[in-house]
Amino acid sequence: MSTAADVGPRPARRRWSARALPYLILAPALVAELAVHIVPMLVGVFMSTLRLNQFSIRDWVNAPFVGLDNYVSVATLDSSVAAGLLRSFGVTVLFSVLAVLGEFLLGLAAAVALHRPFRGRAVLRTLFLVPFALPMFSSVITWMFMLQRDTGLVNTVLVDWLGLTDERPFWLVGQNSFVSLVVVAVWRTWPFAFLTITAGLQSIPTELYEAANVDGAGPWRRLFSITLPMLRPVNTVLLLVLFLWSFNDFNTPYLLFGQAAPAEAGLISLHIYQSSFVTWNFGLGSAMSVLMLLFLLVVTVGYLAVVNRRRDNG
Template identity: 60%
Template sequence: MTTTVPETGTRPVHKSSPGAARGPRRTGRIKRIGLPYLLLLPALILELLVHLVPMVIGIVMSFKELTQFYIRDWGTAPWSGIDNYKLSVDFNGPVGESLLHSFFVTVGFTLLSVGLCWAIGTTAAIYLQDTFRGRGLLRAVFLIPYALPVYAAVITWAFMFQHDNGLVNHVLHDQLHLTDQPSFWLIGDNSFYALLTVSVWKGWPFAFLIVMAGLQNIPRELYEAAALDGAGMWQQIRRITLPSLRPVNQVLVLVLFLWTFNDFNTPYVLFGKSAPEAADL
């Protein structure tokens, strides 16, 4: 008697080679590594077009003899070599003397603006550390100058600095009687103070915001212990607040200095194409 073994319906299993399994894993790993760079590509292209390309064009233009006849088509302007740079560093000539004057005015303006922005911002941030009614509203009001568009804010200040019907002269001369006659704020020596006022007004809220964030990292227990030891408010600020804010202040002052020193929009919108000598940055 013969016995028939039934078919199980199973198929033979073929073992895949190690290289075949490694291939898809390698491809997936490459995709995961390359995906962040692919997502950054639009931002890198935009950065290239906005910053690097204009910088290279500016360097090329500095070696050309640009006049009113070539300013629209600077590519056809003749090459001048380093003559433009020689003219700029000749401080006995009119161009070099004007450049040196602008440099000293810019440095003085930057130091005053950064110092005032830091002092006002730090004072406001320390004052708003205490809890009182309306503190949130006051914080929002303090940040308004920083949130406003630069052009709109500076144009508004230009109107307020007008000689005949400006708000500044109306308050100082007509209301408070602090001046004998209305002052010219956009020409003459007063133009420097007008520019400094606008710069500090729109810059100190940034210092206030950064210092206020830095104050959140200082433990309140330090102030409580200092108060128990008899330290007053000024001693607490000098011994606790300012030393704890040193890393924050270093970055803050550096950023404010770079922003203020390179600021072009504020003097250009406030004075137009020809700035007064006292505010010729």
């Protein structure tokens, strides 16, 4: 037979368990985040304060401490290090803007076009997701072969089949390398924008489109008056994610051009890789990585602040 003393603590114990349950569920993810991201990031910050090169990498913990000298080298505008970094930074910003614009517009157009049911819609949706589902290595390497000057499929179509030009362009060197990089990046990532926008379209009530049809609104009016305003929360996150992915993209230029990418397509991620693993200046490369992280943090915080201000004012 239970007493009042036995019954009393149970509600308190249950309340404590209810409060602790969310933290227990999040604990494995938090441990993984610390192990995979936070700890390596802190180690990278520490490495940026060392003179870490091929002579000291073996015992890198005891490498000479140089404080902010690596950051000074990067920030000195008249130095070759800063000039190369600024050039790659400009190329990366332009690449990110064009890639995000192309990925978003293609994803939006495809999602709107396939929003209404019709015969074969499921097949088209599946085909549109193929570039995103393919392994990065195989898809970019395929594009590398397609962009070859003499034997590539791109020049075969443009020159031999369509006759658009008499000469076979070099797509992997010079100015054309930047165009190739943008095209491959857009082709790789636009299905993600398509998938995200398609999911967002499912939450828009069909009654809004029916009422717009009754009022005589055309496709463009429905797009700008209903679709885009209703997709604003989804597009806010989507554009930020696409920009961060594009700015940090390393696999696409590395697989497309190798270690020695043309200057016109030298993204900052590849520039940091060359500074760290080709010239063996890991301290300088770590400083560049920290500055890149700070830039992306500023962009993210500023972007979210502007979006939230517009939402509050609207």
